[in-house]
Amino acid sequence: MKPALPCLLTSVLSRCVLNGLQHLLGFASLLPRHSPQIPAATVSTTPAVQIPAPHTIDGGVRRQIAGVGVAELAREHGTPLYVYDAETIRRRCRDLTQPRAGAAWDTVRFAQKACSNIAVLDLIRREGVVVDAVSTGEIHRALAAGYDPHAARSTTADGLPPAHAIVYTADIFDRESLDEVARLGIHVNCGSADMLEQLAARVPGAEVTLRVNPGFGHGHSQKTNTGGEGSKHGIWHADIPDVMQRAEGAGIAVTGLHMHIGSGTDLAHLAEVAGTLETVAREIGRTLTTISAGGGLPIPYRPGEVHADLGGYVQLWNMTRRRLEEAFGHRIRLEIEPGRYLTAESGYLVTEVRAVKRQGSRKYVLVDAGFNTLARPVLYGAYHPMSLCPADPGPTAGALREEVAVGGPLCESGDIFTQTDGGFVATRDLPAAAVGDLLVIEIAGAYGFVMASNYNSKPLPAEVLIDGGKARLVRARQTPADLLRGETV
Numbered sequence: 001m002k003p004a005l006p007c008l009l010t011s012v013l014s015r016c017v018l019n020g021l022q023h024l025l026g027f028a029s030l031l032p033r034h035s036p037q038i039p040a041a042t043v044s045t046t047p048a049v050q051i052p053a054p055h056t057i058d059g060g061v062r063r064q065i066a067g068v069g070v071a072e073l074a075r076e077h078g079t080p081l082y083v084y085d086a087e088t089i090r091r092r093c094r095d096l097t098q099p100r101a102g103a104a105w106d107t108v109r110f111a112q113k114a115c116s117n118i119a120v121l122d123l124i125r126r127e128g129v130v131v132d133a134v135s136t137g138e139i140h141r142a143l144a145a146g147y148d149p150h151a152a153r154s155t156t157a158d159g160l161p162p163a164h165a166i167v168y169t170a171d172i173f174d175r176e177s178l179d180e181v182a183r184l185g186i187h188v189n190c191g192s193a194d195m196l197e198q199l200a201a202r203v204p205g206a207e208v209t210l211r212v213n214p215g216f217g218h219g220h221s222q223k224t225n226t227g228g229e230g231s232k233h234g235i236w237h238a239d240i241p242d243v244m245q246r247a248e249g250a251g252i253a254v255t256g257l258h259m260h261i262g263s264g265t266d267l268a269h270l271a272e273v274a275g276t277l278e279t280v281a282r283e284i285g286r287t288l289t290t291i292s293a294g295g296g297l298p299i300p301y302r303p304g305e306v307h308a309d310l311g312g313y314v315q316l317w318n319m320t321r322r323r324l325e326e327a328f329g330h331r332i333r334l335e336i337e338p339g340r341y342l343t344a345e346s347g348y349l350v351t352e353v354r355a356v357k358r359q360g361s362r363k364y365v366l367v368d369a370g371f372n373t374l375a376r377p378v379l380y381g382a383y384h385p386m387s388l389c390p391a392d393p394g395p396t397a398g399a400l401r402e403e404v405a406v407g408g409p410l411c412e413s414g415d416i417f418t419q420t421d422g423g424f425v426a427t428r429d430l431p432a433a434a435v436g437d438l439l440v441i442e443i444a445g446a447y448g449f450v451m452a453s454n455y456n457s458k459p460l461p462a463e464v465l466i467d468g469g470k471a472r473l474v475r476a477r478q479t480p481a482d483l484l485r486g487e488t489v
């Protein structure tokens, strides 16, 4: 029973450190939930920095999106239609590219899987944000949007290593992606050790990042939790010594370390990652020049939810980085890799109401978009705010309200936008809708269009980007011919 004293000492010490940290940073909510008990009196009550939400309407009437009439958008481009507001994307990029509370991310890397239209990527590139790619297709999108994989080759004036404009992050190379990564010299973030030898055979002496599974994870749904034993993602944290040997044997240098524990998680869980990454970084050692906090930043979807304290979060990571710099004796680049945060709030899915009916006591509003257009509700029971643009332009239109379930056109009972996790049909209090009204599904700019499908042989919708009060078609709606392309009888 000898270790009792050292254990107690460690516990008291870590409690002091945590309390000190909280006072210093004023972000009690960030500290690990299962950290030592901290007396409430010592916990800072500094509120999270308020980041203004865009003009989301949940349950009301919406006539315009970013200064353009909803009816005009539908007339011009048809429905269902994805609409993005460029200014909101810029604002969200700047939330992360500009210093907060005296600390800053050196690199903001957009996880383009959230919204990969090349007009959106181009906009984000102009904000100084680099990009992540998970497939050959996403590499090609990054190139088409103007990203140059070889843009930054040298160390910056303040001694930081260059940021890779494009990073391929995956748990496997399919044959095509290995070819493209080798041909274009794209930096790879390896989520499985087998990738090391595969890359070494094609790019001798390559430098890589390791994506490490820290043994825990968290997401808004179990399906978006990417850590722990239940996840296929990343290299298991305890395997690092073996994997480092394999890298050495393959002649590969490990220059980056990355952890991404899940999507739509909360800052308490995200903050736990910094400590684990630091431990693994020390195991990897001095070859490291870049660390990445991964993505996962939450955004408010439901009424009453607010933005998280980004200042406290970057300060936490900055301290981790500084300690590693001290230990290694050289500068370390600090990256973050958001997807949802940069684009979710910019996006609206405009649909047309095509039927209104009663099934017993329940009323259904059926629109021309389904889970082929926006899959988040059927996949995760995800909540999206909804607003109505009545066809009647009068000021009293939409004044009457009712509880309705909102569904789409697909031949599947799960084709419901107002469902909870597990597939239970729920209802929403919305302005009473009639055929011909437009129903807008909001905060749909992340994992919206990119997860759309051709199920029921429905065409992929069009995408429009609004900038400076002007709407520009950035992806044409698929045509009937597009749906048959490549097929033969």
Ligand code: LLP
Residues within 6 Å of the ligand: 111, 113, 114, 169, 224, 226, 260, 262, 263, 264, 294, 295, 296, 297, 337, 338, 339, 340, 341, 376, 446, 447
């Ligand atoms: N980095 C990696 C390695 C990722 O796998 C992801 C997301 C991100 C960054 C960006 O995560 P974010 O910041 O967007 O949370 N379809 C789901 C989300 C799946 C996320 C997949 N990976 C949804 O609609 O919520």
